[in-house]
Amino acid sequence: xxxxxxxxxxxxxxxxxxxxxxxxxxxxxxxxxxxxxxxxxxxxxxxxxxxxxxxxxxxxxxxxxxxxxxxxxxxxxxxxxxxxxxxxxxxxxxxxxxxxxxxxxxxxxxxxxxxxxxxxxxxxxxxxxxxxxxxxxxxxxxxxxxxxxxxxxxxxxxxxxxxxxxxxxxxxxxxxxxxxxxxxxxxxxxxxxxxxxxxxxxxxxxxxxxxxxxxxxxxx
Numbered sequence: 001x002x003x004x005x006x007x008x009x010x011x012x013x014x015x016x017x018x019x020x021x022x023x024x025x026x027x028x029x030x031x032x033x034x035x036x037x038x039x040x041x042x043x044x045x046x047x048x049x050x051x052x053x054x055x056x057x058x059x060x061x062x063x064x065x066x067x068x069x070x071x072x073x074x075x076x077x078x079x080x081x082x083x084x085x086x087x088x089x090x091x092x093x094x095x096x097x098x099x100x101x102x103x104x105x106x107x108x109x110x111x112x113x114x115x116x117x118x119x120x121x122x123x124x125x126x127x128x129x130x131x132x133x134x135x136x137x138x139x140x141x142x143x144x145x146x147x148x149x150x151x152x153x154x155x156x157x158x159x160x161x162x163x164x165x166x167x168x169x170x171x172x173x174x175x176x177x178x179x180x181x182x183x184x185x186x187x188x189x190x191x192x193x194x195x196x197x198x199x200x201x202x203x204x205x206x207x208x209x210x211x212x213x214x215x216x217x218x219x220x
Contacts, residue, residue: 017158024151027207031096032136032144034082040069055209060202081197092194098141101183117141143187146179173218184211
């Protein structure tokens with residue numbers, strides 16, 4: 001391989017890692033807390049239009065944001081949908097914690113919080129010195145935290161030297177297979193089923209498509 005080809009390949013890998021980091025961060029932010037005024041900013045919505053992959057989920061999500069921009073009352077409906085899905089106990093509640101899915105009760109119902117996955121995630125976050133923005137007061141095995149950690153691995157790999165890149169790639173593969181793959185698609189399926197707004201239904205569809213691609217890529 002010629003020197004210019006090597007440089008081009010390296011540049012493409014860096015861009016790929018940065019793009020993955022952006023998407024992981026975006027999906028983490030979508031589920032970490034309720035939408036704020038940032039999501040209603042026309043410039044931000046235009047960036048989503050450019051940056052998100054083509055999908056029915058993208059159309060749903062952006063249509064709902066446009067509707068919320070024109071109608072503050074509808075923005076409140078999106079915020080209430082978040083509460084119903086992730087906060088308020090009820091038949092539509094969708095637990096966003098790994099422990100609930102991978103360590104179920106004997107009768108098959110969702111398990112308790114703070115089980116082994118949460119403890120392992122707490123150790124990983126401390127080991128990697130991960131710092132969260134103000135307001136990210138989430139349990140360690142919350143889906144948003146795990147997506148954020150994957151974003152961090154991608155971001156660090158985009159800036160790493162070749163030997164560190166190999167280690168970071170191994171971390172990406174192992175973390176995805178250990179902490180995301182066993183439960184995240186069931187979680188997403190439930191969100192798609194229970195969401196009452198196009199914002200969360202479309203967002204879940206986009207996340208499923210993205211993680212399906214990640215699953216294939218990280219299994220190579």
